[in-house]
Amino acid sequence: MSGEQSDASGSGVLESKRNATRYQILVQIAERQPAVSQREIADAIGITSQAVSDYLQNLIEQGHVDKGGRGRYEVTKEGVDWLISQTDDLREFVQHVSEEVIGEVEVETAIATTDISEGETVSLTMRDGVLRAMSGGAGSATAVAVTGAAAGRDVGVTNFEGVVDYDLGMVTAVSIPRVRDGGSTAVDAERIAELATSHDLIAAAGTEALAAADAAGVDPDIRFGTAPAVQEAATKGLDVLLLAATAVLSAHTDKLRDQKIGYEVVDANRT
Incomplete structure (x- = not known):
């Protein structure tokens, strides 16, 4: 087995300039076969036509390319297998760069x-x-x-x-009953309005919660308050008043508890 053949089968595309060129030529042949112009390949990858000819001869000897006549080349099964193996290696390398190298340069x-x-x-x-x-x-x-x-x-x-110096926010949750249990009419609107004055941000989760906010004359900053949105606001140091329909309240408190964010559930029902 020649040194070049060993190099082709044993090293990754990025570890060998010859393998990188060999890989590009095989891709060009696969795209253009069976009628393949050496000049087009040379122009596409930035080398001379003579260099393409030399590489093609080597690829034919390795069994990666079949020559069917003047200007007619095809990638063999062995050549396709080699391309796939090298492409898999490239994909893993790109993923590594994206996730572990570039990802560490946090912006x-x-x-x-x-x-x-x-x-x-x-x-x-x-x-x-x-x-x-x-x-x-x-x-x-x-x-x-x-x-x-x-x-x-x-x-x-x-x-x-x-370290950016700031404190985590606090979440005050008000459970709004289901509509069949009275919905917004079962909640003390004045109590909600009072609570709203002492919080940085108002979030409503659920239709009953929106109705309760409207009854209290409160315009929610977040009209469709999801658990991640409320959690992020508190993480950024905001005190949040969360008006949550009973059906979705536990999803919010579970998220807050998991993230170790302080919260309390207050009773604002009519007495």
């Missing part, structure tokens, strides 16, 4: 509170549940801007250092 989005230039060090704070970035590195948490932004616009930040 978050913040709102610029001052004009920020790309590459500038910024200070990070959390306000109203939104990450904020300010020019300069004097804060307890800093990052580097990967985009430029005017004040009030979104800016990408990475290379985090320190």
Whole structure:
């Protein structure tokens, strides 16, 4: 077995320039067969026609390509098997890069509170549940801007250092009975209105909850409050008043408990 043949069968495409070229040529043949122009292949992958000819001769010797006449080539079963094996390796490598390499270069989005230039060090704070970035590195948490932004616009930040100083929010849940049990009419609207004044965000989950909010003169910030949305708001430091239909309340409290977010269920039923 020749050195080139061993190289083709034993090394990955990215480990050998010859294998990478061999892989590209086989792909080009598979796309164009049986009428294959060496010039078209050369132009497509950026090498000379003579180089393509040399590679083709080697691929024929290896049994990866059949030559049926002048300008007629086909990839053999062995050649297809080799392409598949190399493609599987490439797919795994791309997944590794995407998930474990690029994914580790975390980029978050913040709102610029001052004009920020790309590459500038910024200070990070959390306000109203939104990450904020300010020019300069004097804060307890800093990052580097990967985009430029005017004040009030979104800016990408990475290379985090320190900890953004803020407390988790608290969720106050009010169970709204099912409609057959009275629905919104069974709840004290004045009590809901009172609770709303001491919370940063109002979420309604379920039709009965929307009706209860309307009866209390409260306009929910989240009209279709899902458990992840409420949990994220509290995670960002917002105190949330959750009006939840009885049928969906447990889904919310389970999520909050799993994420170790403080909550209480209050009684707002009419007495």
